[in-house]
Structure formats: C-alpha cells, structure tokens
Amino acid sequence: MKYLITESNLDKTVRKLLSSNKNLLPSDVVNKILNSYLQANPDVNIEDLVFEKLDNQKYKRIDKDNRIYFVVQNFDNFADIIFDYKEKFCYIYPIFAHDMVKFFDLGLTDMLGIIAGWVESELDDEVERIIRVNNHWFFMVLD
Numbered sequence: 001m002k003y004l005i006t007e008s009n010l011d012k013t014v015r016k017l018l019s020s021n022k023n024l025l026p027s028d029v030v031n032k033i034l035n036s037y038l039q040a041n042p043d044v045n046i047e048d049l050v051f052e053k054l055d056n057q058k059y060k061r062i063d064k065d066n067r068i069y070f071v072v073q074n075f076d077n078f079a080d081i082i083f084d085y086k087e088k089f090c091y092i093y094p095i096f097a098h099d100m101v102k103f104f105d106l107g108l109t110d111m112l113g114i115i116a117g118w119v120e121s122e123l124d125d126e127v128e129r130i131i132r133v134n135n136h137w138f139f140m141v142l143d
Helices: 007-019 027-040 046-056 094-104 108-123
Strands: 059-064 067-072 079-084 089-092 127-133 137-142
Touching: 007 027, 007 046, 027 046, 027 094, 046 094, 046 108, 059 079, 079 108, 089 094, 089 108, 094 108, 108 127
Parallel strands: none
Antiparallel strands: 059 067, 067 079, 079 089, 089 137, 127 137
C-alpha cells in the first residue's frame, strides 16, 4: 500500500504521528514522512521532534517513595521513565526506548541521549552518564 501525502498535509500528518500513543502507520512509512518533514523544515531537527513526541505523551508525574514516575495518562499506568531522586538515577524502560528508536529510526545511544536531554529539561537537572543494566533498564545518572 502506498501513502501519498501532499506538502500541505505534511505538517498535520507529523503532528498526528507525534501526538499518538499508537502506531498509526508502519515504521518505514513514518520514517519517510519524518525525513520529508525535516527536509522541508531545515530549522527543525530530530531532537525537536523527539521532545515534541515526549511532550505529547502527557506524562503524569507521580512522586512516590523518593521517585518520580513518568506515566502516560489514561494508558496503562506503567512508567516509561522513573527518576530516583535519592540515588540520582533515571531509569528508562527498554521497550519504551526501543519503540522510540524504531519510530524515529535512530540508534539507541543517540535516542537515549535525546531522552536524557528531555529528562534534564523536565527535572531541571543534568544527566551525567547513561549505562545499561542487565538488559532490563537503561539508566542515567544525574548530578
């Protein structure tokens, strides 16, 4: 199946893709649309789109037991990101990270760096490093 999107509809399509919690189109089609959008809008970069996607998730921040849980509202009450402010770790659920990698067609290291930047902006704190633990969680150590 081919998808034809005119330039006038490109912006609307990208906004719809970035605001959805569901896979509206196959990932290869999404990647072509996002690449076309970035080429048509040289003042926008991939980090801007990732931040917009994360902002559009409408995360509910739950403070509990020295942690901040970033939970998608009205979805599954499962945290994609957990910040432990006592230990200064930020955990990123790997399925979430890999879904973002697939959606944006980026490498895992690049995506974790962009997510780290978003977490920094949300928490007003700086990410020191990103490491992988037991293939279960990625986590970022914040200063």
